[in-house]
Amino acid sequence: MYAFDYHRPASLAEAAQLLAGNPEAKLLAGGQTYIPTLKQRLAKPAAVIDLGRIAELRGIREEAGGLTIGATTRHAEVAGSPLVERVIPALAALAEGIGDPQVRNCGTLGGSIANNDPAADYPAAVVGLGATVRTSKGRSIAGDDFFTGMFETALEPDEIVTAVHFPKPEKAAYAKFPNPASRYAIVGVFLAKTAGGVRVAVTGAAPCVFRATALEQALAQSWSAAAIDGVTIDASNLNSDIHAQADYRAHLIKVMAKRALAAAG
Amino acid sequence: MVEKGIGARVPRKEDLRFITGRGRYTDDINQPGQAYAVFVRSPHAHARIKRIDKAPALAMPGVLAVLDGDDVKADGLGNLICGWLVKSKDGSPMKMGKHPLLAQEKVRYVGDRVAVVVAETPAQAKDAAESLVVEYEELEPVAELDRAHGAAALVHEEVANNLCYDWELGDKAAVEAAFAKAHHVTKMELVNNRLVPNAMEPRAAIGHWDPGQDAYTLWLTSQNPHVHRLVISAFIGIAPEHKLRVVAPDVGGGFGSKIFIYGEECVVLWASKKIGGRPVKWVAERSESFLTDAHGRDHVTTAELALDQEGNFLALRVNTKANLGAYMSTFSSCIPTYLYATLLAGQYKTPAIYCDVQAYYTNTVPVDAYRGAGRPEASFLIETLVDQAAIEMGMDPAEIRRKNFIPKTAFPYQTPVALVYDTGDYEACLDEALKLVDYAGFPARRAESERRGKLRGIGISCYIEACGIAPSAVVGSLGAGVGLWESAKVRFTHTGKVQVLTGTHTHGQGHETTFSQLVAEKLGVPYEDVEVIHGDTEKTPVGMGTYGSRSLAVGGEAIVKACDKIIAKGKKIAAHLLEASEADIEFKDGKFTVAGTDKSKTIGEVVFAAYVPHNYPAGLEPGMEEGAFFDPPNFTFPAGTYVCEVEVDPQTGKVDIVKFVAVDDFGNVVNPMIVEGQVHGGLVQGIGQALLEGVRYDESGQLLTGSYMDYCMPRADDVPSFEVVTSRGTACTSNSLGVKGCGEAGAIGAPAAVINAIRNAIGVRVEMPATPERVWRAIQSSPLAKAAE
């Protein structure tokens, strides 16, 4: 780790001010990605702004029939929340499948989506449920527009995720095929029947989470495994690495889509 | 019988401190005035060092020294060694590339030590290490084993074709003749995947030169502190042996990787003197462990088995290419030779065996012993080959094995590959394992799995291994540079307490418990009154350390011999005190008794008399402390049968192990609980090799699996609850305890059981690690699995 100044603001306004005033500053949430990055000396921030003590960024509440989850809410809190379990059980199940207990007790929703790891789980829920990302600049960014590329988001450098609003779907489920080593997704499919139609979000398979439109169209016509069987997944834009080749990932997208379908009912 | 003696399930003494965080590991030790070392490592797999500019690093705050290969050379320090000389077929010695403490002229793998920076704090050392200027001229790397021969690049200029040696064992002509008349030949190409040892505790060291005494102390993570002392003094030349103390405190796992004498530990000792005698500490980061701890396995093999019409094995022919990495490590030469090919008879009476091995340098981390060391490679080869033969011959895999077993009446048994097995009863283990797994009920279980859309398979592995490598004269004739005996000292105190000083060491196996049980049993003293001391060359007698499951079979026997001397001396004292003749004194359960009378003295009374010799035999030395060395007459030969049952998800290729039975013949067992724990750990590592673990380098020689995000270690949910039986023992005849050693068996026997089970499930063999993707691809090509869909 290189030396840096450490700040632990008590309010969002203070955090935003610190961040705006220092282009070399970085935010710290659960630290599950950022602390290893610092320890390996892959980042050299002038200052680190710890969001951990900002009460207004944390918590889960019901809003407009859906859920609004604060940016620093831990994965374990989402996984264990009776409210989430009642309103969007697929989201609780997704959070329960992230990493291991240590990671779930530290890692946060905001950190996960701001980082936008291509193999992270939450991006699939944000896109799959048509959620909205709220920020310190008063913006509400549609899930579809938030994830712009590998480790890239629509956030401006001095913008903080404050919360994510998830509308309640009719039906939804997430199925993940984990990387045996990291337990991130080799392929994760979030499938939902929403007021705005069927949504299928795929994570892990490509450089960034994406909507599988062919699956969406097929499932919109017939909410059935047979509909999934009939779709051909184009492997040409999928990742090939030491853990899985693109054609295997393409195959897994359909397998996971069917498993999610079965779980969603 | 003694409470907590041999055979008792005594909970481990050492666990209280380990699980309450009170273990004392090298990194827990801090010396006054200590400075910190950070190594600058090569980012390239193969490059020429054009220039090193130390000035910017030396100018950084807190920097005490920057040392590189030129300094090593200037101080006349020796190179790292390989302690076993293997000769090629033509009689020429193996070609040992120079392995300096810090790279000279060239770097040969990513992570190779280029320089060391010593500074006041770890952060300052790190900062300075980053500012060291090293200019490289990149060279073509030799990244892959199968391209090493004839590669344009040479890892060591003086070693043609990167070939270190081309070695052979066995009767080639007899094997050719047997193949010529065979009814059937089963042939197989197989890869034994390269592994990272992954000890929980990374390597660490503190070196200290004391200018007042001109003496050196090295605290480090070592399985064999005396071997470290020997090599550092005799070959590296940093300190004379009598002026060097090596201390290995608690050691958090090693699996072989902490046997070896690496450069870093030597460098911190030398650096302490270079900075005037301040202690210098280095603790590896996990990334350094991946990059520099000697890796294991890494073979590519062609194996052929000749059979007659009835399925009797006629001959075995094996060619193996072994990857040595960039340099020879301390024992790397003997792993793919004397610890591998000598085991190729397995449990079978195959009359003719021939094996030749080509060992190559590549621009990768050095490869050396890792849990099992050569024996897992041999066992995996035999047991997958025999399974394949059963399939090709239309025989039951259990029956083809049974038919070819060395019968229990044939011991001692001379194999065609040098070893003489002393005892064994292979059929008993097989029978027990098949019964426990309910072999007969498998078809019903398979049908039930099929109803759930899963492919179920069962796989057998009948492994053998050789532990307690010995005797010294024989290993010496085969090229070993050391003796392979072990030592012990048993010391009573005035108050009847016992200190056991052993030349071996522990890195988690529970020696403090096992050896205490042994001594409690032999001397009839309470188990709680025995203290085991190890890991410090200043305290313990010279010993060879812990590896090859030797600590009990060799080191334990040395303790027994020291106890025998205690008892013999005690009899003299008791005879005097009891006014009887020495010949009439019997010793049992801690009491010296005049035969046929109730006149007796406890061992405590006898010991007291030895230390307060007011009424004492004339001419007898006072005191009660005895030492012994033991050089066993032979290896020991643990063996057993493992049966694994898997369920494969044909949609994803994911393999779940649903049942695992291990029946082992370890001879007599001192602490069944510890032995079962050793088996559990070994099985998990074997399953890790079979399903999850595997080192990958890219074409430029960069390590792709350099962290736990990419290198998959087995976790609790990857393995089932094991059924382990260790009571099938045939007592070993090479030590009085009848013990064989159990530390490596699990890792040796498990991989073939898993791979055979997968093949049984999906109809094709999958290379290790059988990742979901590999299994899925195999299923796509399997007629059997297609039919099941």
Ligand SMILES: Cc1cc2nc3c(=O)[nH]c(=O)nc-3n(C[C@H](O)[C@H](O)[C@H](O)COP(=O)(O)OP(=O)(O)OC[C@H]3O[C@@H](n4cnc5c(N)ncnc54)[C@H](O)[C@@H]3O)c2cc1C
């Ligand atoms: C061993 C391990 C296993 C894991 N497995 C999984 C898995 O299976 N699935 C999965 O999805 N994830 C997994 N993760 C990731 C983990 O769950 C976290 O979500 C992730 O590390 C980031 O969240 P964090 O709160 O720790 O963020 P941090 O590490 O603190 O920050 C990450 C990045 O986000 C930025 N950031 C943080 N909060 C905000 C905010 N509110 N607004 C703007 N920017 C912000 C930071 O500046 C930083 O750049 C794993 C991590 C580890 C270490």
